[in-house]
Every structure is written in C-alpha cells, then in structure tokens.
Amino acid sequence: MDFLNTIFTFPTVVFTTLLLIVIVFWLIALLGFADIDMLEGDVELEADGGGSFFQMGFGGVPLTISISLVVLISWVTSFYAHKLFAYALGDGVMFYLLGSAMMLGCFVASIPLTALLIKPLRRFFDSKETASKNDFIGLECVIATSKVNSQFGQAKVQFQGTEQLIEVRADEEGLFALGDVALLIEHYPNKNSYLVVEKPW
Known part of the structure; x- marks a missing residue:
C-alpha cells in the first residue's frame, strides 16, 4: 500500500501515468497494431534541423525506445x-511548487542516463540505418x-545475412x-516505407 500510495501521489503520479501509456503502447506493438518506428519521420526532421534529441545523443534507435527509457528512468x-x-515538500501551495521542481529535476536527470543506456543499443539498429x-x-x-x-504494415526481409523489420504499404x-510473401518494388523516402505487391510467380 505504501508503494501504491507513492506512485499515485503527486508528483510521481505524473510519471506513473506516462509509464502506463508506454506499457500500453508496447503491448499494442507486440500485438502488431503499432510500429516502433512510427515517430521516425519526426526524428529525421529533428536530425535535419539539429534537433535537441540528437544533440543529446538520442540518435541511432527508434524515438519510441528513447521516450520509453526517459519515462521509465524518470518514474524510478x-x-x-x-x-x-516527501517530508521536505511541505503542504498546500509549497507542496505542488516543490513537487513540480522535483518532477522537473527527475526528468532532466533521466536524459543523460537515457543517452548512456542507448549507446549499447545502437548496434542492434546499425544494419538497418546503414x-x-x-x-x-x-x-x-x-x-x-x-x-x-x-497507412500501416510491417514485413521481415533478409538482407546481408540478417533479418530486418521494415515498414511496408499496399495500394489495396x-x-x-x-x-504472406510479398515483393518490394518501391521505396517512399517521405514515409520511410516500401510498396509491396503480390509475387508474380
């Protein structure tokens, strides 16, 4: 009960809510109804514009993984x-002011920790990126x-001895x-996906 009371009390409840959203997302992704690269287009725009995520070393892995780690570390x-x-937060308005400061501090602290954890994960995505x-x-x-x-679809393709998961789309x-086995015939750079058609043989 002490644990539940803490995670569902301000300021931790904010990160608890975000963590529950992250958990639901990954459950949906495991069922095949969401794509872990769904934010990749936004990542590429941030990279071209010198976005903050890339300046902090978040590049090289899907943004969904980076966000999930930030939320998890912030929550912990x-x-x-x-x-x-908790004893130092006080009561009334001071409780929410100091609680907000604590929440912001936890979020800021999670960013370099996430960047550090991402480094060993990049090798798993290198072949796809290169x-x-x-x-x-x-x-x-x-x-x-x-x-x-x-609008939606994923497929596995064998390339240079490794199996890679890519985004695919179909006209119908x-x-x-x-x-099912399909044929990759065109790449859409703006969507980072491939057009697939039925095999002609």
Missing part, C-alpha cells in the same frame, strides 16, 4: 526522490502484421495477411 528517480524527500534504402527493392519479404494497407487493403 521520482519514486525514490519522493520516498526520500543499409541503402534501395538495396531492398526487388527482394521478397514476409508480412509481419495482420494486415497491410496504405486485404491483399496480404500475416505470413
């Missing part, structure tokens, strides 16, 4: 800070989601289901 640090310094997008054109892929349409809905 906020929980322990709340436990240790491979030329056009190298996949003409290759066969296996559909990895329950459906593929003009209902052509593909989980496990």
